[in-house]
Amino acid sequence: MKRTIACAIGLVAVALLPSKAAATAYRVVIEDMKFGPTPAALKVGDSIEWVNHDIFRHTATARDGSFAVDLPAGKTGRSVIKHAGKIGFFCRYHPGMTGSLTVSP
């Protein structure tokens, strides 16, 4: 019974989603004190896996506060893109490390 309800809710949720392509998971690599290339075709709902290949702790912090990922040396973290537009980001510890995302709706 519970399962049927859950299934039904799941179906409704899927049906309510816009008829656009499913969310995509991207990856941005940090190496040698630099953010690598960012994905060109980002959409709201997509996610970014931040991969820190450096021996230093970094962060991927959005200037508008929409994400803030702590990235200890050698670790990864994930953020979901919540809104469209151009979103600048930087490392809180090394603010000269910057980049930006261009997100379509």
Add this chain to the structure above:
Amino acid sequence: MVKSFLAASAFALLALPGATLAQGAAKPSDAQIAHIAYTAGQIDIAAGEQALAKSKNQAVRGFAAEMVRDHKAVNEKALALVKKLGVTPEANPTSKALSSQADQKRAELAKLSGAAFDRVYVANEVAYHRTVNGALKDTLIPSAQNAELKSLLQTGLALFSEHQAHAEHLAASQKK
């Protein structure tokens, strides 16, 4: 001409007040470079630990923690690299001068507390990173023979330039 003058001044600055490597041997060897770079890192780790023990200012403590963490990471990598390369870091007048200057600064800072400590610590971090970065850029990186050592020094320069900017920003905010 201007460039070589700048290089010479940066290195002389780093070596002050002791004798300089520039007299006699024009270029430091990889073993000497490794010792200078490692010593420079250890000095900033010790300074950061002193700040964490004495300062109550959150911005200063955050900066100091970052210095300890980042410089430890570089020095661990440096130790692993010299071991791999079979290079024994070699003490030299530049690394000795750095250490004795740092001892003096640590003793001076030990007598201070509160905002006075924070100001002198941060001002010294600005000056120290500026000096070390100048030496890395103009002398140590160009002189390094081993490609992996050169690459680690370049990563170090990118990192320490960030530290310099952070320290300058902190120093500017203390004046407000």
